[in-house]
Amino acid sequence: MGDQEESFADLSHRLAQILDAWQTCVGEPTAQGKPPRKVLVKALETERETPPWQSRKKIDEALLSYWLKGRDQLLPGIKHNRLPSEEDCAAVARALKDHAPENAQQLPQIGWEIADLGRRLRAAGGPGWRNRVLASIVVQPAEPVEPTEDVEPAQAAQAAGPATAAEPAEPVGTAGAAEPTAALAQTAGRRRWKNGRGWAAVAAVGVAGAIVLFVWLDVGGESSSAGEKPSGSAGPSTQGADVAKPGPTASTESGGVEGNHRCGKVRSAGAVSWTPCTILTKDGTMSFLVQFTNTSDKPVTVKAKLAYVRAAVQQTCPDPWGTSVQITVPAETTKTNPLDACTASLTPVQAFQARGWVVPDGAAQWGHREHSPTLHVQEDGTPVWADEE
Template sequence: MGWERSSVGEQGDVFEELAYALVQALDEWSTCLQEVIEGPGPSRPGLLALLRDAQPKIDNPLLGSWLLGRDQLLGENKRAGRVPTVQDTARIVAAFRADAAPQGRRLMGIAKQVEFHRARLQELKGHQWRSAVVNALKAPEQPGLPGPVDPVVPPESADLPSTAADGTPLRAPAAGATARVVPGEDDERPAADPITPPPPPDPHAPARSRAWKWSAAAVAAVGLVTVLVVAAWPGSRATTGRGGQAVPSSGSVASAAGATAQSRDALGGDSRCSPPRTGPSGTRLRACARVQRDRVAFALKVDNPTASAVEVTVKVGGFWAGAAHDCEPGPATTHVAVEPGTTFTTDPAHCETARQDAPLAYQAEAYVAAGDGQEWIGHTFSPRANVYVDRGTLWRCGNDVPC
């Protein structure tokens, strides 16, 4: 079969790619359904009442498990029930109210991804695929490295607490260092993980390199990695937070149809965006970071899947070296009307910092408020970019899953 590999190691690479794609899709599925339950409806009790005759059965414990996203497979309270199928999702969508049609279409698209990835994982691991996913995605303990007993840590980190007072993420550990792990950290604020920079490429191992390219292409082929089309939207208007003068939108707007928790390359290049967080009036907030050769850029996205324009005020900043940083050159905040069915994106060029000559973790921090106020309703961090001077970037998403 096309998914079979000649090497056990290469097959493991493919499995890990698929496992990550599955848990990302489960997060998106959960977020999308939760938006309907909290928004246009039906409510969770109402949905369960409409599903009481569904076959296969969809009861409250199973629905609750599905709403956990990836934690239905990886969490402490995971259960053995099935992951949501296309058939299950079709029955759920049939119960949606008419004004939840966009979410219904999006949920069906995500369900197809879930079913596709689950089927491929089962082909590779049989009935043990669930436990294999857990083993593949849980953060591995790093083996002892030769050399000094004490970990090598950048000088500044000696003065840093194990975590900031509000639980925000830490700097990236140095090469070979053991990072402090913050227990109980939620997906929005991922804790640092013991990491070691990737070894230099082995010129005698071209097959493994080809396997990674193949597996990435396979994920792209099923639509997991979607490039958002960036285009100007004449109906968008924005004002800066300093001075309040009206200026053209500092971001760009794209079709929000199907734009959910797409994490990879959403800003172009080597970039990641967070899963969406609920914002005002049905909008969804995502924080994004992009690593370039000499700098790191930060941005946010506001999706508006509703049928009406929504006015919001947004703020984006960077987080690195244990502290939050304002955007340079700015503006500090932006007021914008996000048109229905579109996505507003702040301009990454307005929020950049030069890469440091030390290993650091970088994240974007994003806020959204209703109207022209600054009572922040939504708040999230981007995936964490562990950036090394000469070793590239190691990305970590929620629950410290490589991404």
């Protein structure tokens, strides 16, 4: 029973994360007017009036707004509309294709994962599976975490100088983020929600069974949808790859990141919290890292992949970190990949950030990616963090 509950909880967390990925994939371009939300809905309705698509379910502005809540659409007190289906995602992808082609390319795979997780959760949880999802991902409240400011990707690209961008503006992560060790300590044993809010659960057990009362707690400020998380603009080489097959194992270094560095938003893959980091090394180069922290009392294995972004273009890290590696993080331990696993020179008039993916071992798809804050290299080769400008 314990293994079943753990599996259901893991699936629940993955559903919450992929709903956030959908929110970002569609919300990032629409927030920038590429296209505006009303134009997107109009395109969907126009398509639905044509014979091949007349049987498709309607996607109106209210339903689109509901889906753009990300994981918040699972909250109590919010009407449980249907989650975006594969058909819905394919339709939205067609409407986005001319405005945000990379996002449109990623969206059907996100839709597949939402549908797959929904089927598996429904099979495991029965008719009340959505309430069980809430019970699985709800956490006890802790002290508020100060919200951090996200930097608009377009501003970062401008600050980087005349660089050629091959894909839509990339997010620059969390500027001025707290030291990762402190941030992970604050989030150990709980989830840090994307909009600075948290859930608390209070269980009352009666003769007929357990009744779970969910309390929606406001514990921090709001953050913009455009700068909240990475856009869904990864190309085919970075999203939707099969990671279910065993990957190579890779060495890690004990302890957290030290020295002149910046780390991104803390995300989770089951019991492992993770964050991508960029560090300036003593020899004048950059190293790109992923920091893993196991918050449980037993070892946990995850899969990871690491890349970096230079002038809004993804650069592949050397194998094995550039493809897929298995990492086992001991109980209550923090680790990173080696400093020499992925490095780059300080190229003038360029902007850099680490990009990472971490998913539970055995996951069929890569989850949502995360970025470190941006490092700008000036014309004279001086490195300047985005939060120092």
